[in-house]
Amino acid sequence: MTKALLTLSGISKQFDGKTILNELSLTIGDGEFITLLGPSGCGKTTLLRMMAGFEHPDRGSVTLSGTDITQTPPERRPLNTVFQNYALFPHMSVFDNVAYGLKMEKRPKTEIRERVEEALAMVQLEDFSGRKPHQLSGGQQQRVAIARAVVKRPKMLLLDEPLSALDYKLRRTMQVELKRLQRELGITFVFVTHDQEEALSMSDRIVVLKDGYIQQLGTPREVYERPANVFTARFIGQTNFFPGRVTRVDGKRISVDVLGLNRELNTPSFRVSVNQLLHVLLRPEDIRVLAPEDTEGVPGKIIERNYKGSTLDSVIELEDGREVMASEFFDEDDPAFDYSLGERVRVSWVDGWEWLLAEESDEPLTDEEELAADVAEH
Amino acid sequence: MLQSIKQQPFRAAVLMLVWGWLLFLVLAPNMLVVGASVMTRDPSTFISLPLNLDAYRQLFNPLYLDVFLHSLYMAAMTTLVCLLIGYPFAWALSHVGKRRQTLLIFLLIVPFWTNSLVRTYALKLILATNGLLNSALMSLGVIDEPARLLYTEGAVIIGLVYLLLPFMILPLYSVFEDLRQDVLLASHDLGAGRLATFKNVIVPLTLPGVLAGVMLVLLPAMGLFFVPDILGGSRNLLVGNVIKNQFLDARNWPFGAAASIVLTLTMALLIFAHRLSKRHLGEEGA
Numbered sequence: 001m002t003k004a005l006l007t008l009s010g011i012s013k014q015f016d017g018k019t020i021l022n023e024l025s026l027t028i029g030d031g032e033f034i035t036l037l038g039p040s041g042c043g044k045t046t047l048l049r050m051m052a053g054f055e056h057p058d059r060g061s062v063t064l065s066g067t068d069i070t071q072t073p074p075e076r077r078p079l080n081t082v083f084q085n086y087a088l089f090p091h092m093s094v095f096d097n098v099a100y101g102l103k104m105e106k107r108p109k110t111e112i113r114e115r116v117e118e119a120l121a122m123v124q125l126e127d128f129s130g131r132k133p134h135q136l137s138g139g140q141q142q143r144v145a146i147a148r149a150v151v152k153r154p155k156m157l158l159l160d161e162p163l164s165a166l167d168y169k170l171r172r173t174m175q176v177e178l179k180r181l182q183r184e185l186g187i188t189f190v191f192v193t194h195d196q197e198e199a200l201s202m203s204d205r206i207v208v209l210k211d212g213y214i215q216q217l218g219t220p221r222e223v224y225e226r227p228a229n230v231f232t233a234r235f236i237g238q239t240n241f242f243p244g245r246v247t248r249v250d251g252k253r254i255s256v257d258v259l260g261l262n263r264e265l266n267t268p269s270f271r272v273s274v275n276q277l278l279h280v281l282l283r284p285e286d287i288r289v290l291a292p293e294d295t296e297g298v299p300g301k302i303i304e305r306n307y308k309g310s311t312l313d314s315v316i317e318l319e320d321g322r323e324v325m326a327s328e329f330f331d332e333d334d335p336a337f338d339y340s341l342g343e344r345v346r347v348s349w350v351d352g353w354e355w356l357l358a359e360e361s362d363e364p365l366t367d368e369e370e371l372a373a374d375v376a377e378h
Numbered sequence: 379m380l381q382s383i384k385q386q387p388f389r390a391a392v393l394m395l396v397w398g399w400l401l402f403l404v405l406a407p408n409m410l411v412v413g414a415s416v417m418t419r420d421p422s423t424f425i426s427l428p429l430n431l432d433a434y435r436q437l438f439n440p441l442y443l444d445v446f447l448h449s450l451y452m453a454a455m456t457t458l459v460c461l462l463i464g465y466p467f468a469w470a471l472s473h474v475g476k477r478r479q480t481l482l483i484f485l486l487i488v489p490f491w492t493n494s495l496v497r498t499y500a501l502k503l504i505l506a507t508n509g510l511l512n513s514a515l516m517s518l519g520v521i522d523e524p525a526r527l528l529y530t531e532g533a534v535i536i537g538l539v540y541l542l543l544p545f546m547i548l549p550l551y552s553v554f555e556d557l558r559q560d561v562l563l564a565s566h567d568l569g570a571g572r573l574a575t576f577k578n579v580i581v582p583l584t585l586p587g588v589l590a591g592v593m594l595v596l597l598p599a600m601g602l603f604f605v606p607d608i609l610g611g612s613r614n615l616l617v618g619n620v621i622k623n624q625f626l627d628a629r630n631w632p633f634g635a636a637a638s639i640v641l642t643l644t645m646a647l648l649i650f651a652h653r654l655s656k657r658h659l660g661e662e663g664a
Contacts, residue, residue, distance in 0.1 A: 052563075052567060053566075053567075054563055054566075054567075073566065073571075074563070074566040074567050075566045075567070075568075075569050075570055075571050076569075079567075080567055080568065081563075081564070081567045083560045083563070083564060084560075085558075085560060087558065087560035087561045087563065087564040088561075088564075089561060089564070089565075089578075089579060090561075090583070091582045091583060100565070100568050100570070100578070101568035101569050104568055104569035104570045104574060105569055148564075148568070149567075149568075152568065152569070
């Protein structure tokens with residue numbers, strides 16, 4: 001990581017006796033695109049508002065380039081925010097909205113005009129400067145909000161679910177544009193979202209939050225391929241959870257009993273012992289669907305198939321009632337492959353593609369996992 | 379037309395009722411007033427032909443002009459006081475918890491259940507020479523002898539403020555309720571302090587409420603003739619008193635009608651300004 005720009009250390013915050021953030025520490029590097037990802041109520045927005053200065057932590061400190069700004073009001077922080085519902089000034093034209101921050105800095109008129117025009121050109125809204133916000137579409141309002149925030153050349157841009165009000169296609173376009181802007185401006189972006197797909201495609205690093213705690217901090221690839229815990233694995237992407245029981249530990253390899261199969265797997269980074277229960281995680285795209293006459297894998301039948309364009313997504317019901325999601329790419333050998341409902345298949349995967357997690361004592365098991373754990377014990 | 383009545387009889391009935399109401403109880407009486415204002419005063423039939431503009435000319439009589447200006451002044455002072463009290467009150471009202479908000483609005487509305495004439499008499503008892511206020515001030519040692527409060531311009535303004543304050547607070551409360559918190563945060567975020575945010579964002583965004591409040595206070599303040607009658611003595615008249623006197627005492631209907639029309643036109647002008655300010659903010663603004 002490049003040098004630290006913003007450091008949060010030991011941040012705690014309570015609202016009405018409810019803990020929102022708990023002893024949270026995070027360092028954001030200069031120029032990175034970092035995403036705060038989590039379900040609603042996880043504290044991501046509160047964290048962003050603390051960076052902006054709209055909230056102040058009960059404990060802990062916020063440091064920007066070495067200066068403590070914990071109690072600095074928002075108007076004196078060199079950071080700007082793009083609000084979820086844009087928060088444009090409805091009584092001002094697009095030009096005046098964008099010029100507002102520069103007027104507050106008491107910049108000369110000619111400089112304001114130049115910089116506002118430059119910012120509007122950057123978001124392709126040069127021709128709209130005389131319009132009022134209500135005369136613009138949602139996507140255009142979004143661009144004004146971005147122009148208004150970047151025109152001040154902040155050290156950091158804070159984006160609070162800025163795309164959540166847009167429709168799917170526009171969202172896609174804006175995601176690409178935001179990335180382009182970030183590259184061109186070289187400004188650090190802190191992006192809040194609850195959309196894991198958005199987080200994966202846009203971020204340099206993702207902070208996965210839940211109940212005021214950081215669950216995982218890492219690159220999109222790390223978070224997706226090597227989730228730190230069950231929550232992250234469940235929250236990001238789709239995952240098949242299989243219960244496993246360790247039967248043998250042997251240096252780099254361990255033997256695990258999964259769905260009645262005895263598989264040789266890589267030893268995970270945490271300590272394992274014989275008879276320990278594990279989660280064996282497999283992404284749908286890592287599942288191999290084999291012919292029923294195959295000897296490998298577990299038998300089951302197709303209960304759902306969805307044509308997704310580039311992939312064929314299916315759900316396979318195993319004999320114990322467990323459902324497995326599989327996602328297979330069409331390949332050139334057999335572009336017309338398909339399943340019929342009820343078709344018998346076998347389910348397997350390539351050893352080494354799985355990811356192992358220890359059973360978490362505080363993680364409530366779902367019914368099927370409980371059932372599977374019982375089965376494994378007998 | 380007939381087709382649509384058959385298809386939606388209820389809708390047609392409601393529309394007829396509304397249009398009928400507007401036609402017979404709003405448009406017709408106002409046309410009668412306009413008619414009366416351009417006719418000639420007649421001692422036996424109140425009004426008669428020929429048509430002329432004498433009544434309007436009479437409005438420019440320095441005597442009446444003085445009354446009109448003094449009335450406007452008292453109404454303007456009333457509006458200003460209402461605004462100065464109402465603006466922070468409405469702001470606070472929009473910032474307290476939901477339960478307290480309901481209670482406060484309820485308390486604001488309770489006085490309406492008592493006739494305003496009765497409430498004005500109650501105010502008279504408070505302001506009288508040996509009334510509650512003077513007794514209280516004297517027992518506290520603030521003043522040595524009773525101050526003359528009643529039958530002054532101040533008493534009229536107090537009375538008007540008392541009766542009209544809710545009409546200022548309610549529209550202001552509504553704009554403060556609509557004022558989005560994130561827009562204020564955006565202003566701070568872009569470098570504006572409290573004062574700059576107030577001036578550049580809060581004031582312009584609450585302006586429609588201010589204008590609505592001014593409309594609801596200023597015009598009635600010129601017309602509430604019983605307030606000067608009870609609290610103001612003979613020197614602090616409102617336009618409302620002039621109109622009432624012309625109809626009931628002086629029996630000069632054309633003049634009374636002309637004065638009413640001037641009052642109505644002033645109101646129309648204010649409504650027009652209000653609509654302009656709303657349009658300025660856009661349909662979804664304000």
